[in-house]
Amino acid sequence: MGEKILMKGNEVIAEAALRAGCRHYFGYPITPQTEIAHYFAKKMPQYGGTFIQAESEVAAMNMVYGAASAGARVMTSSSSPGISLKQEAISYSACAELPAVIVNIVRAGPGLGGILASQCDYFQATKGGGHGDYRMVVLAPSSVQELYELVVEAFNIADRYRTLCMIMGDGMLGQMMEAVEFRDSEDICEADKSWAVTGTGMKRDHNIITSIYIDPEVLEKHNQKLQEKYRKIAENETRVEVYNCDDADIIVAAYGTVARIIKNVIKTAEKEGIRVGLIRPVTLWPFPTAAFEKYAQVPQAFLSVEMSAGQMVEDVRLAVNGKRPVHFLGRTGGMIPTQKEILEKIREILK
Amino acid sequence: MAIVFQRPHALRDTEMHYCPGCTHGIVHRMVAEVIDELGIEGTTIGVSPVGCAYNNYLYFNCDMVQAAHGRAPAVATGIKRVHPDNVVFTYQGDGDLAAIGTAEIVHAANRGEKITTIFINNAIYGMTSGQMAPTTLIGQVTTTSPFGRKPEIEGYPLNVCEMLSTLKGAAYVERVSTHDIKNIRNAKKAIKKAFQVQMAGLGFSIVEVLSTCPTNWGIDPVKALKWVEEKMIPQYPLGNFRGKDLEV
Incomplete structure (x- = not known):
């Protein structure tokens, strides 16, 4: 290098x-x-x-x-x-x-x-x-x-x-x-x-x-x-990054810019005793379905966080295939989801 | 025994699908003869259009690429920039070139893209069954101008050569016809020169070929040739618009 x-x-x-x-x-x-x-x-x-x-x-x-x-x-x-x-x-x-x-x-x-x-x-x-x-x-x-x-x-x-x-x-x-x-x-x-x-x-x-x-x-x-x-x-x-998913309370699906934010969320959540995992599709097509299948029964729920009104979440739902609830958090128009709102959503889901 | 007439090598030994009386076959033959005479079959890459000539990649012996409707000049640009030493031509009709592909042809010409365009003007859409083209004459009846083209509704016939000849990048611009032997001979000369202009690296070259479509004009082939002479040529005068004196 x-x-x-x-x-x-x-x-x-x-x-x-x-x-x-x-x-x-x-x-x-x-x-x-x-x-x-x-x-x-x-x-x-x-x-x-x-x-x-x-x-x-x-x-x-x-x-x-x-x-x-x-x-x-x-x-x-x-x-x-x-x-x-x-x-x-x-x-x-x-x-x-x-x-x-x-x-x-x-x-x-x-x-x-x-x-x-x-x-x-x-x-x-x-x-x-x-x-x-x-x-x-x-x-x-x-x-x-x-x-x-x-x-x-x-x-x-x-x-x-x-x-x-x-x-x-x-x-x-x-x-x-x-x-x-x-x-x-x-x-x-x-x-x-x-x-x-x-x-x-x-x-x-x-x-x-x-x-x-x-x-x-x-x-x-x-x-x-x-x-x-x-x-x-x-x-x-098919390429995917799986991070912190073993024993996760919740697994977040996110890619690109949003996945970076999730890594910070993971650190903050840990301080509260919440274990957040991340599945980050690197290839959006082919979608890394196998990674979701593998962890489908690990967390209480999945959360797809996107800068959209809910697009990738459809593929996450197909991959999780009803084994766990799949939630969604999205911002649009050029707004970027904040760590704070993501963490609030996670707390609400796990309540 | 001396061979006095044969199929040009650059044309494949296959049946063409064109209607009786259509002049596409004549123009294909002229292009192929020119390719033979210039000895460039091995370096030539052609681009097929959308329209009746969409599958002329089956008829030419050189490498061929089929393009989306109107985009042949952009596709040819991509090919030529990768292989600047090859000869690249597009073969396009009036719907392809003068309607949906106006941006591509104008800008390829304006960039002085070193490609050659064979532009078939038969004043109608052939493949989709006789709709009005930008080049349809005033009063001409088509399936989408059933009462005749009216300028106040459909505008005017588009004179492509006149328009492109205002561009500096267009080195050679000529309009020819296929309605009789004399004009076919002239047409071939123009096509040859257009290829030579490209080979000399002088810029963009285009030959507009007035052609027939007896099927969609609804007249027999002989009358169709007459129609080109009597109706089309007054709207589309033959001759050179740019590059007449170019030495090639």
């Missing part, structure tokens, strides 16, 4: 992508993630890469579609309303099995909403914001260091499975400066990309990248192939 540097989350995303071998970035400005574009605009020329400020998020994601078809490590980034615009090409890319990384530094919605931190795009990211039966890997870091590590990992997962990988952060994580320690070199997955369009060189049959299958039998077969791939991803790539 190299030296520790103090860096802003958004800049770390761009730096991590460069270290992971990403040389093509297409984006469109939107708060609170635009520093990613600033960083690439400055650095890409030094790496001989491409930075394009596209005419729209729609175009940016379609440029990603083109560059991924051409076999490049490519990414785009945006924030909630911009991610909505990318959904068309996200669905097409999923069907065409194109590897790419998408960063969503979530802001509060719906609509143009606000620019402050939120987790209100959980449904969009994990249940398919675009049309059709598809999935994408969604990684939710909770520190700037983890942001770096997961961006590198996202490129590897994308290439390994020919899949889209989303990094889901929030304005808090993107704007926050924190110490980060970069590795001297990255472990980059060298995937076979013989499917990519590079020109036949008159040496092979032509390659085709497409997402249209008019024949229903052929399309169903393609869908089965995609589902099989998603099963494999769920089997191999």
Whole structure:
């Protein structure tokens, strides 16, 4: 490991992508993630890469579609309303099995909403914001260091499975400066990309990248192939942090920024003799169902704490499967739940 | 025995799905002949549109990518930036390019993106069965302008070449037609030059090809060719709009 540097989350995303071998970035400005574009605009020329400020998020994601078809490590980034615009090409890319990384530094919605931190795009990211039966890997870091590590990992997962990988952060994580320690070199997955369009060189049959299958039998077969791939991803790539869950009185489910707050809550609660556990999904899809199943009968209850009106809580309920009550505490609009209100909720549940 | 006529190598030996009298096949052939003549099949990457030509990736022998409706210029941009030494072209119709994809085509042209666009203008949506296109003529009856296109309701035909020729990044802009042999020959010359402009790295190039759609126009193929000559050309004058004197 190299030296520790103090860096802003958004800049770390761009730096991590460069270290992971990403040389093509297409984006469109939107708060609170635009520093990613600033960083690439400055650095890409030094790496001989491409930075394009596209005419729209729609175009940016379609440029990603083109560059991924051409076999490049490519990414785009945006924030909630911009991610909505990318959904068309996200669905097409999923069907065409194109590897790419998408960063969503979530802001509060719906609509143009606000620019402050939120987790209100959980449904969009994990249940398919675009049309059709598809999935994408969604990684939710909770520190700037983890942001770096997961961006590198996202490129590897994308290439390994020919899949889209989303990094889901929030304005808090993107704007926050924190110490980060970069590795001297990255472990980059060298995937076979013989499917990519590079020109036949008159040496092979032509390659085709497409997402249209008019024949229903052929399309169903393609869908089965995609589902099989998603099963494999769920089997191999589910990531979760389980903290303090043995003998817990209550287990809190939280990810990203909120999980950091919960770790402080755990310390405070301990002083009152309340044992709080934390299950922190690192992959929001695939959801770490097994971790919840394992601890389902340990606590008196579960509590999902989110910066949303209640989204991940649905997956927590499915995973706990009625074995214990699942409660919810959420703030919206860019409001962040405080330790105090979380602790009050825990006391109330355990009463 | 001397071979005097054969399928271009860049076209695959397969049946096309186009309707009788449709000029897509002619334009495909011209593009393929140009690819052969320039010896670029091995380095060319094409982008298919949404519309009747959606699956022309099955017809061209080069590498092909199918794009979302209107987004071909953005997809081509992504490909070209990864492989700047390859030849990249898009093949788009008037609904694709002049309606849903106006932002993408304008900005690809304005960036001087070194790609070539073959733009098929037949004044109608073919694949979805004859709806009004931005290029539909005043008074033209379509399934969504059943009483004829009225400017006060549906606006005016969109002249893409004239519009794009105001952009500095558009190095070569030409409109051609397919309604007779002479014009088909001119069309091929323009398509060849458009590819050469790209290969010389001069910027964006586009050839608008006036084409027929007898099925959705509801007339026979011979009348359709006449209709192009008599009705379309007055609205869409043929000729070069930019880059006429470029040395390639």
